[in-house]
Amino acid sequence: MAYNVKTANRVKRMEGQLRGILRMMEEGQDCKDVITQLSAVRSAVERTIGVIVSENLLNCVTTAEGDSEKVNSAIQEAMDLVVKSR
Numbered sequence: 001m002a003y004n005v006k007t008a009n010r011v012k013r014m015e016g017q018l019r020g021i022l023r024m025m026e027e028g029q030d031c032k033d034v035i036t037q038l039s040a041v042r043s044a045v046e047r048t049i050g051v052i053v054s055e056n057l058l059n060c061v062t063t064a065e066g067d068s069e070k071v072n073s074a075i076q077e078a079m080d081l082v083v084k085s086r
Helices: 005-026 031-063 068-085
Strands: none
Touching: 005 031, 031 068
């Protein structure tokens, strides 16, 4: 699967947030602030998982060429990925 620039940018943004959190921890910032930022990263990860799964599902369904077995398999695989990510 090819990942688009927007998805890569989401991951880069999360990377920057994580580096900021490490810096906050090194500086001894308040734990509430650290937890708030960690929660933001967790939400961003979950949204990114959703984007990737939905794009993959859309791709699989459009390439199934009317084969209902392939469509059902793609949907099941997508749901398995969503469940696994929780």
